[in-house]
Amino acid sequence: MLIPKNNANQMRTRILIKIAESYFADKFKNADRIPLELRPKEQQPSRCCIYKDRAVLKYRCMSSLGFSPEEETDELKSLAQYGTEALERTAPEKAQLCVIDIACSACIKAQYMVTNACRGCFARPCQMNCPKEAISFVNGRAHIDPDKCVNCGKCHEVCPYHSIIRIPVPCEEACPVGAITKDEFGKEHINHETCISCGKCLQSCPFGAIVERSQMVDVLKLINETDKQVVAMLAPAIVGQFPGDIGNVVGALKKAGFSDVIEVAVGADITTKKEAAEFIEKMEKGEKLMTTSCCPAYFRAAQVHIPEIQPYVSHTKTPMYYTAELVKKEHPGCVAVFIGPCLAKRAEAEYDPNVDYVLTFEELGAMLVAAGINIDECEPAEFTTMSYAQGRQFPLTGGVSGAVASLVGDKAEVRAERIDGLSKENIKLLKRYGAKGCESNMLEVMCCEGGCISGPGCIALPKKASRAVEAYVAKGEDLNNEK
Amino acid sequence: MDKVTVKICSGTSCFVMGAAQIQALEFTPPADIADKIELVEVRCMNFCKDIKTKYNRGPFVMVGDELVEEATYEKVVAKIRDVIKAGECPAE
Numbered sequence: 001m002l003i004p005k006n007n008a009n010q011m012r013t014r015i016l017i018k019i020a021e022s023y024f025a026d027k028f029k030n031a032d033r034i035p036l037e038l039r040p041k042e043q044q045p046s047r048c049c050i051y052k053d054r055a056v057l058k059y060r061c062m063s064s065l066g067f068s069p070e071e072e073t074d075e076l077k078s079l080a081q082y083g084t085e086a087l088e089r090t091a092p093e094k095a096q097l098c099v100i101d102i103a104c105s106a107c108i109k110a111q112y113m114v115t116n117a118c119r120g121c122f123a124r125p126c127q128m129n130c131p132k133e134a135i136s137f138v139n140g141r142a143h144i145d146p147d148k149c150v151n152c153g154k155c156h157e158v159c160p161y162h163s164i165i166r167i168p169v170p171c172e173e174a175c176p177v178g179a180i181t182k183d184e185f186g187k188e189h190i191n192h193e194t195c196i197s198c199g200k201c202l203q204s205c206p207f208g209a210i211v212e213r214s215q216m217v218d219v220l221k222l223i224n225e226t227d228k229q230v231v232a233m234l235a236p237a238i239v240g241q242f243p244g245d246i247g248n249v250v251g252a253l254k255k256a257g258f259s260d261v262i263e264v265a266v267g268a269d270i271t272t273k274k275e276a277a278e279f280i281e282k283m284e285k286g287e288k289l290m291t292t293s294c295c296p297a298y299f300r301a302a303q304v305h306i307p308e309i310q311p312y313v314s315h316t317k318t319p320m321y322y323t324a325e326l327v328k329k330e331h332p333g334c335v336a337v338f339i340g341p342c343l344a345k346r347a348e349a350e351y352d353p354n355v356d357y358v359l360t361f362e363e364l365g366a367m368l369v370a371a372g373i374n375i376d377e378c379e380p381a382e383f384t385t386m387s388y389a390q391g392r393q394f395p396l397t398g399g400v401s402g403a404v405a406s407l408v409g410d411k412a413e414v415r416a417e418r419i420d421g422l423s424k425e426n427i428k429l430l431k432r433y434g435a436k437g438c439e440s441n442m443l444e445v446m447c448c449e450g451g452c453i454s455g456p457g458c459i460a461l462p463k464k465a466s467r468a469v470e471a472y473v474a475k476g477e478d479l480n481n482e483k
Numbered sequence: 484m485d486k487v488t489v490k491i492c493s494g495t496s497c498f499v500m501g502a503a504q505i506q507a508l509e510f511t512p513p514a515d516i517a518d519k520i521e522l523v524e525v526r527c528m529n530f531c532k533d534i535k536t537k538y539n540r541g542p543f544v545m546v547g548d549e550l551v552e553e554a555t556y557e558k559v560v561a562k563i564r565d566v567i568k569a570g571e572c573p574a575e
Contacts, residue, residue: 010555017499368495369495374494375495376493459503461504461506464510
C-alpha cells in the first residue's frame with residue numbers, strides 16, 4: 001500500500017527541520033516555542049483545539065530529539081531540557097516505534113457497518129450468507145449484531161448495492177505482523193518484542209500518533225561540535241531523493257560536515273557476489289529455495305513470525321554491513337552513519353558494531369535545510385569507490401534478485417520470484433512457500449512495495465525516484481566485468 | 484489558449500518540505516487540466532531568501548505569474564484551475 005504525502009507526514013518533516021534549526025540557533029534553549037510556531041493562535045486547529053495540537057506537537061518534537069513519549073516521567077519537562085539531555089547522549093537510544101497515547105484517536109475496532117445505501121431488498125444475500133446469523137432487519141434495513149459478527153466480510157462481498165462497508169483501524173491494517181493492538185481503553189500499543197520496525201503503522205496513522213526515535217540530533221552534534229571523522233554511508237536509494245546530481249549531494253554532505261561519503265551500493269556489489277555464490281552452492285547441494293536477506297524488516301519478520309521460511313533465508317550479510325566493514329577498515333576510529341530510506345535499518349544497526357548511527361533521507365533533508373545548504377549550489381564531489389550496475393539496482397523491486405541472477409549466470413538455473421511488499425497476505429504466502437515449497441527457487445522479499453524507493457524515510461515520489469535509479473543503473477559497469 | 488506554466492521550486496528547502504510530492508503533476512495530473520499545463524523545471528527560485536515575509540513559507544510554486552506559498556498538490560491544482568478560468572495565462 002502506497003501512502004500519499006499528507007498533513008501528518010508533512011508535519012513530521014517540518015518538525016525535524018524546526019528541531020535542526022533550533023539546534024543551530026541556540027542549542028534548543030528556545031525549543032519550547034516550536035509547538036507554538038507550528039500551531040500559531042490564528043490558525044484553525046486540526047484536532048479538538050490548538051492546545052491539544054500543541055501538546056501532540058511537543059511529543060512529536062520529543063521523538064525528533066530522540067526520546068520515546070512512552071517513557072515520559074514528568075509532563076512538565078521542557079523541550080529545552082530534553083534538548084540538553086539529547087546533546088549529552090554519547091550513544092544512540094534503542095530504535096523504537098511508539099504511540100503517542102493522547103494523539104491516538106482510539107479508532108473503533110475494525111468492523112463492518114451497514115450504510116444508508118441498504119434498500120432492505122428482497123434477496124437479502126447478506127443475511128443468507130452470514131455464517132453467524134448476525135444480520136437481522138430493523139426498520140427495513142440490514143443490521144449487524146456486533147456480538148455475533150466475526151468480521152468475515154461475506155455480507156460486504158455479496159451486497160448488490162455495496163451498502164456494507166468495512167471500517168478498518170489503519171495502523172492495525174497496515175501492520176503485517178499484528179504487533180500493534182488496542183488496550184482496554186481502545187488506545188493502540190506497539191509490542192516491541194514482535195514489531196519488525198517496518199514503519200507501516202507510522203505512515204498509515206491518520207492522526208500522526210506514531211513516532212520513532214530520531215538520531216538526527218546525535219549526528220548534528222558529532223559533525224558540528226567534535227573533531228571526530230564522521231563518514232556518511234549513502235544507501236543506493238539516495239539517487240533521485242534530492243534535486244540535483246548525486247555528485248551535488250555528496251558535495252552537500254561534505255559541506256554539512258561529513259568527512260567522507262561512501263556509496264552503500266559498493267557494499268551491495270559485495271552482497272551480490274556473495275549471495276550469488278551462496279545460491280550456486282545451495283542449488284548444487286540440492287536445496288530447493290533461497291530468499292534474499294537484505295531487507296531488515298523481512299529478515300526480522302522471518303526470524304520472529306515466519307519460522308517456515310527462516311531456514312531458506314540467505315546467510316549473506318546486507319549491503320550496509322559490508323559497507324560499514326570497509327569504512328571502519330579504511331578509517332579506523334571513525335563514526336559511521338548510514339543514511340537511507342528505512343526505519344528497520346536502525347534496528348539492524350543495533351546488531352552491527354560497525355554502524356554507529358542511522359538517519360533517514362528525511363532527517364538528512366531537514367539537516368541540510370536548517371544548515372541553509374542548497375544541494376544544487378554545492379560543488380559536486382565524487383565517490384572514491386564507484387559501484388557497479390548490480391549494486392545500484394538494489395532499491396528497486398526485482399533489483400536484488402536481478403543482480404544476483406546476473407552473477408549466477410549459467411552456473412545454476414534461476415527461477416526468481418518477487419514478493420513486492422510485506423503485507424499480511426504475503427506473510428501467509430511466505431509461510432506456505434516455506435512449508436510446502438513453490439515453483440521458484442529464488443525469492444526476493446521487499447517489505448516496502450516497490451522496493452526501498454518507497455521506504456518511510458523517503459522524500460521523492462517513488463515513480464520519480466525509480467526513474468533516477470534506473471538511469472544511474474544504466475550508467476554503471478557490469479559487475480561481471482569487474483577487474 | 485496558451486498552456487499555463489507551472490514552476491515547482493526545486494531548491495532543497497522547498498523540495499524537502501513537500502515540493503517533491505507536487506511533482507505528481509508530472510505523472511498523474513487531473514484529467515481536466517492535463518493538457519492545459521506545462522511543467523517547467525526550475526532551480527531554487529530564491530523566494531526563501533526573503534527572510535522577512537517568506538521564511539518557512541515553502542514550498543513555493545509559480546502558476547502562470549501567481550505565487551503559491553506553502554504549496555500542496557491540492558492548492559496548486561486549485562490555483563491552476565483558477566488561472567485557466569480567468570484565462571490569464573501569459574505566453575512564455
